[in-house]
Amino acid sequence: MTKFEALGLKKTLLDAIVDMGFETPSEVQEMAIPILLEGDTDLVALAQTGTGKTAAFGFPLIQKIDANSKTTQGLILSPTRELCMQITNEMQAYSKYERGINVVAVYGGASITDQARQIKRGAQIVVATPGRMKDMMSRGLVDISKIDVCILDEADEMLNMGFYEDIKEILSDTPKEKNTWLFSATMPKEVATIAKKFMRNPQEITVGTKNSGASTVQHEYYVVGGRDRYPALKRLADTHPDIFSVIFCRTKRDTQKVAESLIEDGYNAGALHGDLSQNQRDLVMNAFRKKQIQMLVATDVAARGIDVDDITHVINYQLPDEIETYTHRSGRTGRAGKSGTSMVIITRSELRKIKAIENKIGQKFITKNIPSGMEICEIQLYHLANKIKDTEVNAQVEAYLPAITKVFEGIDRDELIKKVVSVEFTRFFNYYNKTKDLNASGSDRGDRDDRNSDRGNNNSGEIPTSGAVRYFINVGEKDDYDWMSLKDFLRDTLEVGQDDIFKVDVKESFSFFNTDASITPKILETFKDFKVEGRFVNVEISSNPGGGGGGSRSGSRDRNRGGGGGRDRSRGGDSGGYGGKKRERSSSSSKGGFKDDSGSKRRSGGNRSNSRSESKGGSKESSGGKSKRRSGFF
Incomplete structure (x- = not known):
């Protein structure tokens, strides 16, 4: 039976x-x-x-x-x-x-x-x-x-x-x-x-605890300056090239503004709010279900009824008035047994709201840093390498190979690889090089979460003796891991407690996690020549302690490393920015729709013009954030 x-x-x-x-x-x-x-x-x-x-x-x-x-x-x-x-x-x-x-x-x-x-x-x-x-x-x-x-x-x-x-x-x-x-x-x-x-x-x-959040959802918050919400949002998207998300704003005006800015900056985005006609709403939702839209910016009312099982992230661009509303927002991800992440972008003045939500949902938030430009460049570089590795060869290219080989004549293998990846990497580097730190100073929570003690990391190759340590591990989504299953794998392998592994960030073919420094020797010893089904699983201390999703690694071992991946959303070259063909906005795009004249999918982070800087993104956001603050649950 x-x-x-x-x-x-x-x-x-x-x-x-x-x-x-x-x-x-x-x-x-x-x-x-x-x-x-x-x-x-x-x-x-x-x-x-x-x-x-x-x-x-x-x-x-x-x-x-x-x-x-x-x-x-x-x-x-x-x-x-x-x-x-x-x-x-x-x-x-x-x-x-x-x-x-x-x-x-x-x-x-x-x-x-x-x-x-x-x-x-x-x-x-x-x-x-x-x-x-x-x-x-x-x-x-x-x-x-x-x-x-x-x-x-x-x-x-x-x-x-x-x-x-x-x-x-x-x-x-x-x-x-x-x-x-x-x-x-x-x-x-x-x-x-x-x-x-x-x-x-x-x-x-x-099921679970009354009014509680789902156990399959990890809750994170990022503290930024008021003018930096929008550039912070872009960095979070660029850190997760395969993101499939709902972004929540409090007002229809902010929803439309954020969606339009994302579309202009080359992201697959759309808006969902009460000013849309039913036909426009249907078009946006159909595009989202087909994953033609990667980032759906929505108001709480308009998002009610969205039922898509594989949403990877919910991003709270602004927190709602009522805690119950946050519960509904975060419930859009981590569905049908899958894991998900709910991210909150807040200012220092809003930190008290996090505690109120924690008390209501019975779950703790993890405080994380907005990744630096160089962390994003690293993640995107591995993503590109992985994409190239997994690309199926088109048989039709054979006819052109003799001529192409002649073009590359005299260039050795290593130099050719550098040139190929530099085509894409240079665009990210030029965009993010010398960008500012978006994390608000004094944003850590002191005695909370040992997550603010990442300073224990170093670049010297020595094993840290205090603080929290961040590690690189060469397994990821391609190996059927998500943040929950990787955390369980590490806990079982190391025979440590559930709370001893934290800040788990899973990418396409590699991941990051944190532990207290006291566990570091055990980790390095356990994963020395460690194999799973015949494949080396390599763990190294990351020299970038930010915990926002990236970090270069210390050490000399280099086994089987790839990059975070996802669907191929191609970019071309557009006036020195992230380019491709210029996206043509249709009349419906002002209401959340979009039209791509090439008909191809675009990838997160693409089609930005050099004239659009992060500081501009910040000022745009702040100018759109003048809506009157309402009193509510908080």
């Missing part, structure tokens, strides 16, 4: 589960499904986004539906059009072997007449946004007076978006004897009020 069979699901649903490739139920599914199948009960389920909540309520709902009746028996309310459509698609996949079960999506921005016609033909399950459902009810286009189950998905999100009155009105039109299943990431007082008013002795399950 499989684990899904043990939950009590019938064969048609189990067949659908097999088709979808599900093997083991998630924690929320394992806890919720048996409760919902056993009998008629109300349920409050608290779990982070990305934990499989749709299946947790979807399978039991389908199993309870009478397919012979065309009456609407189940209503699912969700906060956004995107999430509404996604739930509908998943429910249709779950019920693929159920004859006669119809699932209809009801949301704004589409024909209300068409949606009403689909419901009239017979829809046992309706998935709806609160605004459109209320509209259809007022027009008499839908009848929910006989439903058996009402599900509130992402309840806290709906209430944060101002749907409290709509939800109350909708629930008031449903039968009192129905069951209500409420799924939420957090439990603010508004959600508790809904539960108290419309639910009867609900059972409650909690």
